[in-house]
Amino acid sequence: DAGVIQSPRHEVTEMGQEVTLRCKPISGHNSLFWYRQTMMRGLELLIYFNNNVPIDDSGMPEDRFSAKMPNASFSTLKIQPSEPRDSAVYFCASSLTGRSYGYTFGSGTRLTVV
């Protein structure tokens, strides 16, 4: 298995632009998580899905952030409009059941908003 695949690896965008981050979880995993990592705040859970259904989105910073999981093999995290404070590394992770097994993380997307 190729693991969790995220794209793009790096994204530099101007403030106000829309940004879309993509994730392909491991086949067969039924839970998917979006995390944001910064030096100041560490690893923050933004949202997680179970069987493609959003379970907890309380970590989504504000209405500028939205996430979708149209099917078991694909998820997107969208920021519109982007702001400099959104600059961070965004990780996608997947797992079986969400608790009993460890999470497998993707390589992340490093987002820089200028």
Add this chain to the structure above:
Amino acid sequence: GQQVMQIPQYQHVQEGEDFTTYCNSSTTLSNIQWYKQRPGGHPVFLIQLVKSGEVKKQKRLTFQFGEAKKNSSLHITATQTTDVGTYFCLPFRNRDDKIIFGKGTRLHILP
């Protein structure tokens, strides 16, 4: 979300010395996981502890879960340069609890 503290935040050790990081919860946990993140990399799952007093070993790494299931530790014997990185705990309390990683312990190895 549950209150969990991971200490220390940073640790510098000479290569060959031992290293320990602790994850302390104010409430009883159902299980806990440990992850390692190399500089510039992504978190990688190391192990899960479930039972009270459980001890698991992976080569030079020893993981413990406290008898009260409120504390856990990761101990590395005779550190090597490959151990550099940040070690995170991920505690679980109950089905409805928000999943929150500890802040992590960043390990630096001095040659």
